[in-house]
Amino acid sequence: MIFDQIGRIRAARPLVFCITNYVTVNDCANILLAIGASPIMADDEQEVEELVSICQGLVLNIGTLNQRTLRSMVLAGKKANQHGIPVIFDPVGNGASRLRTEATRTLLKEVRCAVIRGNVSEIRMAHAGTGSAKGVDAAAADATSVANLVRMARAFAAETGAVIAITGPQDVISSADTSYVISNGHEEMERITGSGCMLTALIGAFAGAGAGDPLGVAAAVGAMGIAGEIAMAGSQGTGSFRTLLMDAISTMDDPFLKERIKIEEFA
Template sequence: MGIKQEAARLNTRMRQENPLVHNITNYVTVNDCANALLAIGASPIMADDTLEAADITSISSALVINIGTLNQRTVESMVLAGKKANELGIPVVLDPVGAGASDLRNKTTGKILEQVKITILRGNLSEVSYVAGLSVSTKGVDTSDKDNNKDARLVALAAAKKLCCIVAVTGAIDVITDGERVVKVSNGHPLLSKVTGTGCMTSAITGGYAGTKEDAFTAAAAGILSMGIAGEIAFEKAGALGAGSFHMALIDALSNLNEETIEEMGKIEEE
């Protein structure tokens, strides 16, 4: 069975199991992440207070840490939740939003990586380049034009080998690797970059797939494929109407996504 078929099968399993996914995420996209998880078949919970972050993680199937909107309180919650996840064998997805853009983001990323074992790292080329220890030219939370000249495959491999985890670099062509295996996904649509939160939603639904406790490589591939395919379907249904309608159609597409659609539409290349 190839990776596309494995990812497709995992969609069915996730919808059957309805894993609880704890998200410590940013307030710009928290509602989008919750709706995306519900649509794809998982169950979201958002708890970022230090007094309950670890407790909520302990009853969850996966933890997603997103550093999009940082403050000192949530940084501590991220570490506490991450440590509890590691203690209990719960997969951790890290989305290092804007890593490289500020001292606080850089220190927070470093602190999390030092104290928490990450299962899946999901970010754009600039963010993953920073995590890999490569030179980086950030543009807020987007990939800079300068970083776009980098080889995403090499950047992903460098980060995966450094952190000993699954790395997914998302862009025009997405790259997923465990440091040895590499797959490339070419699903998606440029309008995805014009709607706030599509990256955060991708990390969240990847957490949903990881919550099945299936192979993390398959979970990462399933999350990336799902958002890319949903983007294509949403554009076909509502793209001509504008970004707002596309946004709504994206949630519709995720809610209707199934094993058959992933197998039919998935564009994934295994090296």
């Protein structure tokens, strides 16, 4: 497996446009800068299509969705499809409310996604229309084996044409026929807000630099997990954990990623 994605991001410096929630938007901008991309965040209908036309990746995140921003997401997503710009979609809290479930359905219907990332509850809900979401975290009832996750991811990938990333204790990244399992990370990542949103933004940087294939997405997921491991080693609590996580992404390079990533292709 070839890991040259971070170098490609730092060379290309892709502009990643995010229509995202106001809870973790600062973290998302900072992680894009840390990996070597350039962020722009906006949400007004009057400018989103124009901003899409100058960007290399579009991230749609429904974490604090409202009716105005949903319209902007659809407009931006359609324009990105026209221009061949990869769309990375994070259905935060899908299943927790009708608004989120319907927004997810609308976006999947109107916009062709290059990558969809969520926890098992969010992805199950998007794929099968059922799930046990309690808020924005994965429901215990939705936990399942890696083999089942791969099956779900492949079916959903076949249905949408997107690379699917289901993140959790182990992460599954899959197209319709190629699947990877990543075993990096630390559970402390669940104790800060935004680890999911930041990962989605990070995938936007990888896809924006032409690394939106299953291996590229797996590299992004691995980078985030490794950063969590490094942060845990030096952390005194969740505040310093968060700072060290950003430090680790900003100093990571491809050889280090290759050395530390725990990746397996799932046959």
